[in-house]
Amino acid sequence: MTAPRFDRLAPLYATLEAVSFGGRLQWCRTALLADVADARRVLILGEGDGRFLAAFLAANPAATVEVIDGSPAMVALARRRAGAAADRVTWRVADARHFDPPGPPYDLIVTNFFLDCFEAGELAALVAKLAARLALGGRWVVGDFRVPAGRWRGLAARLALAGMYAFFRLTTRLPAGRLVDPNPALAAAGLTLVHERRRLGGFLAASLWQG
Numbered sequence: 001m002t003a004p005r006f007d008r009l010a011p012l013y014a015t016l017e018a019v020s021f022g023g024r025l026q027w028c029r030t031a032l033l034a035d036v037a038d039a040r041r042v043l044i045l046g047e048g049d050g051r052f053l054a055a056f057l058a059a060n061p062a063a064t065v066e067v068i069d070g071s072p073a074m075v076a077l078a079r080r081r082a083g084a085a086a087d088r089v090t091w092r093v094a095d096a097r098h099f100d101p102p103g104p105p106y107d108l109i110v111t112n113f114f115l116d117c118f119e120a121g122e123l124a125a126l127v128a129k130l131a132a133r134l135a136l137g138g139r140w141v142v143g144d145f146r147v148p149a150g151r152w153r154g155l156a157a158r159l160a161l162a163g164m165y166a167f168f169r170l171t172t173r174l175p176a177g178r179l180v181d182p183n184p185a186l187a188a189a190g191l192t193l194v195h196e197r198r199r200l201g202g203f204l205a206a207s208l209w210q211g
Contacts, residue, residue, distance in 0.1 A: 005172050006048075010073035013049055024199060026051055028143040029112045031197045031206035033059045036139060039108035040064065043133070045096050046114030050078025052143075056110075057085040066090045066106075068099055097126055105135035112143035115182045117174060124185045131189035131211065140191060140209040145179055148202030157203050183207075 009016070017025055029052040042065045047053050053067065065088060069075050072093050079086050092099070097118075109130055115123060134140065147157045161179050168174040183193070191209040198205045 006071040007073040009171060010049060010071060010077055013074075014051070024204060025113065025143075026055075027199060028204045028206050030055045031143070032141050032195065032208050035195060035208050036060070036108050036141060039139070041104065041106050041135075042066070042108045042110065043068070043101060043106045043130075044110040044112075045069070045130075046111060046117070047078050048074050048113070050074075050081035052110070052112050053078055053089070054081045054083070054085075057082060057088065061085075063108075064088050064090075066092065066101070068092045068094050068096050068101075070095050096130075097122060101130075101133050105133055105138065107135045107138045109134060109138070109140045111140070113145075115142060116144050116179055117176055118180065119176050120180045122175075123180050123182060124188070127182065127185040128189050131186070131191060134191075134211045136211065138211045139194075140186065140211075142182060142186070142205075142207045142209065144182070144205060146181070146198075146202055146205045147179065148198075150201075153201045153203070160203070 033055060037060055039060060040063055042063050044053060044065060045068045047067045047069050053065065057065070067075065067078065067089055070093065075091055075093055079091060082089055118126060145161060147154050165174070165177055169177065186209050191211050193207060194210050195208040196205055
């Protein structure tokens with residue numbers, strides 16, 4: 001499967017997000033920072049331009065972080081945004097589907113607006129592979145879109161998601177064409193949902209899972 005190309009959007013991504021959602025997506029990324037303030041060995045996948053990473057490094061001065069992102073341009077932006085704290089980060093430009101994380105297990109995995117990039121089969125395989133790299137009692141933060149309950153809210157969410165997927169398929173060759181709920185894959189991998197915060201009527205969800 002061809003990897004999506006986010007390089008062309010990297011310089012505009014923050015602006016596009018601000019126009020579309022204001023600060024709500026950043027709220028979703030950072031809503032659970034206080035819950036993971038004690039994390040020490042951290043894996044972040046699909047970090048993008050570094051806005052979550054910068055907030056996490058500021059809130060957690062003892063953590064070391066490994067960032068995996070398929071876009072060199074996004075990694076360059078994230079590195080600049082991390083500033084002096086960038087020396088606590090290992091940067092890897094790689095396709096997460098084919099990357100085998102080295103070293104000891106992680107006590108925290110973070111996937112903000114990342115799992116929505118995969119079709120169902122790839123998502124299940126990726127979640128299972130990553131969950132196997134969590135330490136005993138390790139946690140996983142997921143910030144992403146959800147289709148909320150309720151006829152009208154659900155319809156509005158599906159229409160919004162259809163537009164977003166069409167845009168990203170056109171501009172980045174994103175292989176996924178619809179949102180796949182990651183919760184069944186996370187549960188199948190042995191994780192339990194312990195905390196969740198939502199906004200926009202449930203359209204945005206920040207979830208904390210634990211092994």
